[in-house]
Each structure stands twice: as structure tokens, then as C-alpha cells.
Amino acid sequence: MSTENIRANLERVRERIARAAERAGRRPSDVLLIGVSKTVDIDRIREAIDAGVPALGENRVQEAKAKIAALGRPVPWHLIGHLQTNKVKDALPLVRTEAGGFDKSGVRDIDPLFDVIHSLDRFALAEAIEKRLAETRRVVDTMVEVNLAAESSKSGIAPDALPALLDGLVGLPHVRVRGLMAIPPAGAPGDARQWFRALRKLAEAHGLSELSMGMSADFEIAIEEGATVVRVGTAIFGARAAAA
Numbered sequence: 157m158s159t160e161n162i163r164a165n166l167e168r169v170r171e172r173i174a175r176a177a178e179r180a181g182r183r184p185s186d187v188l189l190i191g192v193s194k195t196v197d198i199d200r201i202r203e204a205i206d207a208g209v210p211a212l213g214e215n216r217v218q219e220a221k222a223k224i225a226a227l228g229r230p231v232p233w234h235l236i237g238h239l240q241t242n243k244v245k246d247a248l249p250l251v252r253t254e255a256g257g258f259d260k261s262g263v264r265d266i267d268p269l270f271d272v273i274h275s276l277d278r279f280a281l282a283e284a285i286e287k288r289l290a291e292t293r294r295v296v297d298t299m300v301e302v303n304l305a306a307e308s309s310k311s312g313i314a315p316d317a318l319p320a321l322l323d324g325l326v327g328l329p330h331v332r333v334r335g336l337m338a339i340p341p342a343g344a345p346g347d348a349r350q351w352f353r354a355l356r357k358l359a360e361a362h363g364l365s366e367l368s369m370g371m372s373a374d375f376e377i378a379i380e381e382g383a384t385v386v387r388v389g390t391a392i393f394g395a396r397a398a399a400a
Contacts, residue, residue: 162200163207165392166191169375173386176379187379190234192371192389194219195396198226204392205230213274213387217243220269232271236337236368236387238311239275244284247273248296274299274337274368274385277313279324282331289330296330299337299368299385302358304351307341315358322362335359335366335384340374348374352381 174184191209193201194216201212201223214220215237224233239247248268276282276298285296300321303312313321325333336359340351352369359367359382368385370378375386390396 161394162203162392165394166204166207166209169388169391172376173379176376180380180382182379186384188385190236190385190387191392192236192387193223193393194237194389196389196393198223200393201227209392211271213389217246217269221246224269233269234272234274235270236274238277239273239281241281241284244281244288248285248288248294268294268296270296272297272299272334274387275301275311276331276333277301277303277311279321282321282325282328286328286330292330294330295332297332297334299335299366300333301337302355304338304354305341310339312338315354318358318362333364335364335368337368337385339371340369346377349377349381352378352383356382 169189170184173187173189177184177187188211189209190211190213191204192213193204194214204212205227209231211232211234213234213236214223215235217235217239220233220235235247247270273296277300289296300318301312302315302318303310304315306314322333325331336355338351338355340348355369356367359365366384367382368387369381370376370383370386372388372391375383375388378386
């Protein structure tokens, strides 16, 4: 896919976001567009950055690590895939400072790979993140992933288990919950509306304002139902190559 195609695709997606926001009486600036770059090669991601994609999303820590090493951090990076507890150390790597590994207060510093982790789905994972950050002054922004339809093939916490998880997270000062994330069951794009609406109601019930929901096939519906973050891959980068 050429630079012009990626640029044109990105512009079309922005136009669709603007129209969906207008239908919902919202501002386009209320919605963050994440370009989902999983399995996309470095050159095409660079083209999207040059075209003005505001953020990038990756599913796998190791794949993201290689891409961030090659591209740097011209835009925020989001982890939108499942995070294994044993990968927390890779998602939150220790870095050395000019003071030889400690900042001026003697606290270790951490430079997270990701600006936001969208897939917090269990207390054990939150504890692992907290343990990793315990000796630092860093706070990691997260979304709690909810498995709305109780699909065995998907990660995410059950809706009725969400209150207990949120209560537990209050005691973890380095883990900041910004909102909820969900992937609705596969089906016609219009079928997703009920699930987006359900997620919004869950968020409202718990005083959370951020909603990460909606992908290439249904992000306009998600925006109409309150999405503040949409995760769009194919509509920007074209058909995705098979994962290795």
C-alpha cells in the first residue's frame, strides 16, 4: 500500500469519525483514533505517522518492543492485546538514569513501552504491574477489559466481577484506571451496538469516563454509543497479513 493510500485512508477514517461524532452531538476531538499496527511492517507504520496518525496500538509486547526501538515515540503507543503476567517486566522495562540507575531521590525509574494498557483483566496482573512500579514514582494508565458476552475465546473480566476488581485496584497507587475496554462478539456491525451500550452503562455506573471500543467494521456505531477511543487497523493499513 502506498503512502498516498495510507494517507487517504486515514483521512477517510477521520471524516467518518467526525460524522459519527456529529450524529451523537459530540466533538470529533472527544475521540482518540488508535491506528492498530499489529503485523504491519515498519515502513507502512512510518507512513501512517507521517500522515498524522495520533496513536498506535499493538497486541504483542515483543512485536511492539521491536517497532518502538525502530521508530521511537513520535506518537503514544497503546497495548491493546492480552498481557501475560510474565511479560509485565518487558512492558515496563527498567532504564538507567544519569544518576546511574536512580533519580535524584534515589528512586528507580521505569520507561514503559506503552502509554496505556487496554487489557487489564485480572487482579493478579494489576498486582504484577504494581510490584514492578512499587519503587518508582511512575503511574501506568490502564483500561479494564470486560468480556461482555462471556466468550471463552476472549480475555476480559466478567461484568459482575468488575466491582470487586475496581475496589481492589484502589489500593494499588501505581495503577490508574481510566475506563473500560471491550471487543463485542463477532457478527454484523449493527449487532455491536447493544454491547457498546452495555459497556457505556457499566462505565457510567462506576464513574469511569473513558471507553475503548470500536474497530474498523463498527467504530462509527461505537462513537454514537460513547466511545472515547477507537482502535482501527484495516481501514487505515488495508488487509492485515497473517500473524507469525
